[in-house]
Each structure stands twice: as structure tokens, then as C-alpha cells.
Amino acid sequence: MNLNNEKPKAEVTIKPAQHVFRGDTATLRCDINGEGVTKTLWHKEGLTSVFSELQEHTFSSVNESDAGKYTCYGSNGSDWSQISDAVTLTVSVLGFLVKDWTLCGFLKAEIGSQIAREQSTCFESLGFPGRSFLWGCHAMNERLEPEDSRDERINSFSGSHCVERPKPKVTIKPAQHVFRGDAVTLRCDINHEGVTSWSYSWYKEGSTSVFSDRQEHTFSPVKKSYAGKYSCKGSETEGSRWSQMSDAVTLRVSDPRAVLSVSPQKWLTEGDPVTLICEVYSFSTGWTFSWFTLTVSADNSHHYNLLSDSSRGAGGNYTVSSAALNHTGVYSCRAEREKPAYKTQYSNTQLLWVTGVSPPVSLIVGSSRTQHFTSVSLSLSCEDQSNSDRWRVRRYTDGGRLEDCSSLHRGSQTGSTCTISSTNTSDTGVYWCESESEAKYHSVNITVHLSGVILESPVHPVTEGDHLILHCLYQHTTSPNLRADFYKDGSLIQNQTTEMSITTVSKSHEGFYYCKHPERGESPKSWISVRRASNDHCLFHSESQICFLNILSSVLTVCPYLLVTVMLIFKCGRMRERRIPAPPDSRLPAKLQDSAGT
Template identity: 55%
Template sequence: MENLDHIREEKPKAKVTIKPAQHVFSGDTVTLRCDIYDEGVTRWRYSWYKEGSINVFSELQEHTFSLTLVNTPVMEETEIRQDYTDSVSPPVSLIISPNRTQHFTSVSVSLSCEDQSDSTGWRVSRYTDRWGLEDCSSSESGSQTGSTCTINSTVIWDTGVYWCESESGEKCHPLNITVHFDVILESPVHPVTEGDTLTLHCLYQHTTPPNLRADFYKDESLIQSQTTEMIISTVSKSHEGFYYCKHPERGESPKSWISVTVFHSESQISVLHILSSVLAVSPYLLVTVVLIFRCCRMRVASVEEQETTI
């Protein structure tokens, strides 16, 4: 009989991390790192896959590549976002209904390009792993009416990057949309302004109401357990990161990146400018004051000496 003592009871666990772990733009360099947790083995060979096929076979623990539109996936572990915007962003926003970045399968999702003046001529475009770069209405269940695209019955392959594009080639800020079954995280579509309230819900597709009593995580760390919602009353820049929820029986949601915008009013900017100016010249003011003080003391001493002589 074959000796089976060398066969491991559990397979080694691998974890892939991405640098940078936040917003990545076209032309940037991305590094993938694979850490394998296993006892007794110190040397591994790594196969890096792209769209199901081996892209690189190496003994190196890290794989670095330049991000382009052609090889840009939307990944579960991080948010890969294309810079589709011009130097000056047009006054158009992509509005999603239901108003969240994660959606269940087999539901209707509406995406509209809204302008304060006129949204005529704007269409919704997208990039997905399955179909690549295309018009939103190119999907089997998609239809475009004016500047609104409606996906009548979502599927996993609708996960991707969506943005508004005009006839002249102008593009608005893109949004990552994830389609998932069972459990999703309800989070803001657009960045949250510093000082505002952030509310997150964990939703389950097969119950009414859909709210779950679940655990909420930020960047892999548990921040709130067994609650139907998580509320951060005053958001700051430190709250920026990847969030997801997890239910012990239903499973966990995909991760969503939540951005925090720091807003400075004109008065705040003026005060900061004045303070920075004062701090910049303060060493010179201090030296000047010291010199004036010394000159005054010398003059007083000289007068006192003359009076004593007289």
C-alpha cells in the first residue's frame, strides 16, 4: 500500500494582495503579490492567470505590469478604475437606480447620464471582463432610451466599470458596479463628504425585508457585529477604505470602496493661506523683534551712561 503520510490534510492557503490597493488609473504600474501560508515549504512556483489562462509562469512572488484599457479587469480584492475623464470633468453624473454600487442578479438596473442643463447626446458605456468595451445597451437584456440605459435582468457578467460618454468623446467619472447573488452591501454610489453620515446595510436577496443582521468589515477588520445596519455619524478621511458585510449562514458580500471627499470653503482656504503665510515669515519677524529689542536696550544703556558721566 502507498504510504500516505506525506499527503497533507489541508491545502496551502494563498492570499493575493494588490499594490496600490486604492484607485488605479490607466498607465499606472500594478504589483500583484502572492503569499502562501504553509509549514515546511519555503520555495514555490507561481502561475499568474488572466481571464482563465496562464499569463505568466515564474518563481517570483510578485508580478508587476502596466495597467491599460485592454488588460483592465474589475477585481474583487480591490477597485481597478480607469481614468476616462478629461482634464476638466464635464457637468454630467452617472445616476444609478437602485442607488447603490452592488446589485442582485435577475433584477432591473437603470443607469442615466444627468446634466444640470442638457443631457442630450450622452450615452452609457461600460467595460466588463466578459464583453470588454461596449455600449451599455449591447448586453442581451440592455436597452438605451435617450441618455438612460436599462438592464432588465442583471447577470454576474454585468459587473464592470460604467461611465457616461458624449458624442464628442467627453467622459464623466466612472463607477464600479458589481452584480452578485444572495448577499450584497448597500453603500453610497458617489464619494461621501467629510462630516456627513455614512450608512451601510447588508441585504439578502431571498427575504423580505432584505436586511440581514450581519457583521461589517473594513479592510479585513471587524468593525461592527450582528447588526442590521452600520452608521458612522461623522465621516472623516480615515474612514476611507474597502467595506463588506458577512452573515454566518448566507455568506458575505463583495467589497466596495468608499471614498471620502474633504471639502474646504473659501473662508477656510483664506484662513489657511493667512496662517501659512504667517508661519512662513515668522522666523524673520522673530529675528526683527529681537534686533529691535537689543537696539532699544543698547540705546537706553548709552543714555544712562551719558547721564552718569554728567
């Protein structure tokens, strides 16, 4: 037999020792010829399955069930070693100690149920009456020997002298969840009478080595690699007592993140106020903020453009007192601080959608509705009075993507018309017309629904006084007369009808609408915007009560000026009459005529 070809034999070692106590940490390690292995298979006597494949397997807080005989196989390539000799891990209960702490050693005793009842204060903490265990004894100024009788050993103890090993408690300040770059402190507290000084051992899950021996250990600054579970135990500085291992406490470390929100809402009409709010959720302070708009170029690359008046956002809020059409766009923010120095990534994005009264360009949707089913063709065109083709259709999807129509997999741009050949739910988003100078106009919210029903609602804002009709459309059916329930802002307004009709629209009708069928499901929600009626519009809707009120309001507004003008003209006429001389009276003598004229 060629000994050089014989498979090497794996070897098991147990640290810190083969005999440990409940609550301690024990690590099994598998080696071949004193060197590490790349693959390991662990077996425990009595089990048929492999319980671990790590070279080092750690029991962070052992108990009696972990005791037993262990073997391993190892491999540094394709060949496996021979199985190792079995190594025994013994787990004992170090359950009670007496108060004067004179060491007498460890003795083996058989504890009967009667003694367990008599010494319940001690043995209930130990458990397992009737079983063998090792116990740590510190007798009353005397040393017990193994040859001492069982009764002598037991009688040397009194329940009043039994003390259970204390269990430390780990706390993390200022919090268990901190940000990279902050400072965090781990503290180990052991509450026990009679012990004035402890030495501490800190462990991190996954490692058997002690990384600190202080009661408080501080990480400053914190790194993401410091995240994990931590535990500690203590030993008497001038004595032999040990505590149990503490429960593990988890430290989480993440990067500070700026979060952007909008108040009061993202759907705006020209002149509405709006505030962008940038926050960093942490206990840290001292953040300053910058504000950006996100744009996409012709090659579909994205750019964050710093707002020229970004200094207004230093306090965490960026406020627009009166929204204009050019405020439509995608916004983002970021935060930074000096101590410790840190700059966040760009925040999530938020879209502001500003609806104008009379935009210079209109986005025309081919189907004249905002909701669509999947797998249909969709056409969107930008139209202005000059029929210019300088407009591009762009969108911001629900998935947070800013895209140009020409860059879409199923989209194409011809002139100022965007065509999506086959719609998908990922096409849901806000679409608008954008010029070469990045001026944005006429945003439209498009929703693509997978199946069921959709709401047929107008693409553009409706005007006060108009007649509004909503229908519920069903996929894979030609019948237009199926009945549905109609809702506004979550409240039922009409039930079991083929259409919802509002004969005279007012500003109060603005809101989110949807329809619901008991069998085919619920449509997505659509925002219906209502704009004020102009006098030109009222010339063609004179029967409308709202138009009448608008005209009356205009007349009442002008009346004071007309009244003042008439009064001024009248007064001027009276003054002019007083200054004109009377014509000569032919019946008077010439001398009297002269005196009358003077």
C-alpha cells in the same frame, strides 16, 4: 468460394526487431497488403480488451511486462480485415558486462538464488533470481560457447567485472520552457568509465526514427511544433556497448506574451500618480513597448489607439504623475524586438478609474446603490446641467469586455439612459458616461450577486464630515432587521448589528467594505471613496470638526497676506502724515508764521 471477396489478412511487424532489451524502443505496426490502415485494433495474448487503436503503437522504454504475442485487425473503410497472425515481442535484460568487453555472445542460463547471492553486485541490478534471461557476456579474453557447463559460464565472471549499462541524462538549455523564435539546445550525457567516444541517437515521443546523431542538437529558431518529449541513447563508437534509453524530458514552446499590470492601484482620485507596467516573462531581453487605449465604436467594434506619448513607455513603464478625469479608460500594451524579430499580441487589458471632485456629468444609478441581485431591472442615467442627451453609457466587465449599452442583449439606450431589463452576474463591471468625443466621466463600479446578501453602499464618493450608513440587504426577505457583521479591508469593525454608522467620515474611512451573515453568506466587496470637503460644503455642515479644521486651515493660509496688507497700509499712512504741512497759527506774527512754514 470467391477469393476476390475474401477479407484481407492483417500483418504485424515489430521494429527495430522482435527481440529487444529492457529500456529500448519497440514499435508495433499493423498493415493490410503492405499498405497503411485508417483504423486499427490491437490485442495482446492474455488480455481481453483492446489496448491501442493506433496503426503504430510505440513502447518508448520497454520492460519485461511488454513481452508477449500481439495481433491486430485493420480497416480502410467500413470492412475489417481478418485477424493477423500472432507476432512475439521478446524483452531481455542486458544486465551486466565485464570490463575488457571481449564479445562472447548471448547465452541462456538459469540463475539460482545461491548464485544470485554470490554475485549480488551484478544480479541485484538484474533482479529476478530464479528466472531465465539472456545475458551479454564479455569474458576475460576467452569465448564461452553454448555447450560450456553452467558452472563454467558463471565462474568465468567475477562481481568486480560486472558493469551495468549506463543511463544517459538529457538536459535542455537555456530552459525547458522557451518562446517561439528563440534558440534551444538538447544535450545527451553518458557517464561511464572506460568509454571515450559515444555515438548518439535522439528520439521524439510519437516517432521511432532518429532525428539527430549528435551529442548536442540545437533548434534555432524554435517552432511550436518542436514542443514534446525527447529522449536519447548511445552506442560505443568503436565497440559494441549500448546505453539504456534516457528518461524523457519535455520541451514546451509558447508565444511571448505581454502582461499589463497597474501600480499602486486602479482606483484613483484626480491628482493621484499611477504607473502601467508592461512585462514579457522570459529570459529574453531587448523588448520595446507600445501603449494603447481600447475604445468601442457605435457598431460595437473595438479599436486599439496608440497613445501620442507612447515613447515614454519604451522602458516597460508608462507613468502618469497626476491623474485627470480623461485618463479613465481601458489600457493595453504590446512588446516587440528586433533579434529574433517578433511582435507580441495585445496584452491583457486594465481599467483605470479616476474619480473627480466635480465632474461635468454624473452617472445616476436608479437604485442608489452599487450592489444588486440577479434578475432585477437596473437603470443608469448620465445627467449634466444642460440635460443633454449626447452621453452614452459604456462599461468594462469583469470578463474583460468593453461594451456599449445599446449592444447588450438585455440592454437598451434611450437618450442618455441605459436600461438593463434583467441583471446577470456577467453585468458586473465598471460603468461610465462617455461623450461623442470619447470624453469619459464619473465611473461607477456595479456588482451583480447571484444570491445571499448584498451591501447597500453609496454610489458616489462621500465627503469628509458626512454621515455614512451601510446596510446588509437579504434576498427573498422583507425583514430589514436581520443582524450581520461589517468588515473594512478584511477586518471586523462592527458585529451583529442591523446597520453600520460612521457619524463623521474622514479620509481614513476610505476602503473596501462588505457584510457577512452566519447563515446567508457574505456580500461582495464595495470600494467607498472619500473626497476632501470644500468650504461651500462646510457652510451647511458647520458642526463638523473636519469642516472646522478646513476653515481654520483656510484662515491660517490667508492670515499672513492680511497681516502684510495691514502693515503696508499703516506704514503708508505714517509716511503721508509726515509730508502734509502744518496749518498757519493765527497767534503768531506774520513774519514768524512764514519762518515756521519754511
